[in-house]
Amino acid sequence: MLDVSSLNAGYGSFQALFDININVNAGEAVAVIGPNGAGKTTLMRAISGLIPVNDGKIHMEGTDVIRTPSHDIVKLGIAHVPEHRRLFPRMSVEDNLRMGAFSPQFRANFQNRLNFVYSLFPKMQERRNQYAGTMSGGEQQMCAIGRALMSDPKILLMDEPSAGLAPVIVQQVFELIKKIKNEGLTVLIVEQNVKQVLKVVDRAYIIEAGSLKMEGTSAELLNSKEVQKAYLGM
């Protein structure tokens, strides 16, 4: 579904990603893991068109999206849950969700999607009139995921969904991701919490210092000596 090949990207003269190749098939959950500053967020931002790509290809279902402006990417079925959630804090939960379905092509389906998100996260329905900024971190993450789901995406990009959350809440967030995966949605997730994320996804890529180091199924990576030593503290 999503193919990234020979991708080089960065900020200005600083190159953050070197020759990255990853692909995600329909129905799969794939993780990109690696230490802080490895370029994981840059990869997500490049796919969503938030930063220009120097070189390489990004194909979504065969369409080249490298020159597509970010506000048109979502229309191709790519929804992005950004790092730190980035909700609109002084807007109600429901208005935040409404923004997720802003494009005219999604508006007609707004009520259906809203019902879907509320059935997935009943808590969001309880809180629908509350300001998003006043909720707890875990609830905000629910809202951010719900907002991305409003456009009925084919693939969900999740950037560090567990970052900055208390351990108990992290557990809940991974439960959410499992739930979304079970809905049949394709997911590409960037995480530092390697142990947890490998329990949820099918495959993973490891990037370090902007380059691809390793890839494999979750089982392979969990059993790899190298991964155990570097990421699982064993």
Added chain:
Amino acid sequence: MAEFTESLFSIFFIETLMNGLLLGGILALLSIGLNLIFGVIDVVWICYAEIIMVGMYLIFYLNNDLGFHIIPSMIAGILFSGLVGWLTHKIVISRLIDAAPINQLIATGGLLFFFQGAAMIVFGIEFRNMGMSLGSLALSEDIYLSWTRLLSFAISGVIVVGLYFFLSKSYLGAAIRAISQDKEIMSLMGVDTKKLYLLTSAIGGALAGLAACLLVLQYDVHPFIGLSFGPITFIICVMGGLGNMVGGFVAAFIFSELITIGGYFAEIEWGYVLAFVFFIVMMFIRPEGLFARKS
């Protein structure tokens, strides 16, 4: 003291309070457009009052020189001011959108002089008056309220209520509120931020045009008319908390009452002094504005 107390209960004082209320309507309308633009785009248009001046000239020219009826002249004034707002963003602000705020201020400050200069070249420095009066409404033998001010007040009210519903109920309005909170994320929502900025600028300009329609009935038009209400508009926005529509609305009425009450006890100039002193004191007490959110 007795004299003072007596003056407080005088019929003229009541008239003063009502006039303050009516003036507040106009000031509120003036501040709405500037606040909207600041709230959404995070840029202060120093030249906002000059766009009103341009609108006033156009209405005056169409009506007085070309002989069009006042209503189509006003509609043209609103549309043209909207266009000027659109162009201001398209030509100037969009190039400076990521620049330091001071650069944006200097650029819109430059536009202020551009508009003044252009008006001087085209129309000269004479004061021009529409020579139009809608008369006054006599509430009693002693209380008279100008119809123009009543009309301005009513229109301001309608605009404020309309804008409130637009911002709180429509998709576009919600997007305008959202973009002021997080611009980058809006593009992930499928919103073309450049287009939304242009639309906001056009709405802001059109609101300046609407203010021009009401001001042209009450004041002479001249190239420097913007200076007589530009600063006060800006101060009202700052006092309400820049970008905070409700705050700006309330601040407009506080200001207008201070001006008219000062004018009642002394001269109208003292009213302005009172209002500005109040502003300065408030800036020490609540620098983030009267109704700033606690963040």
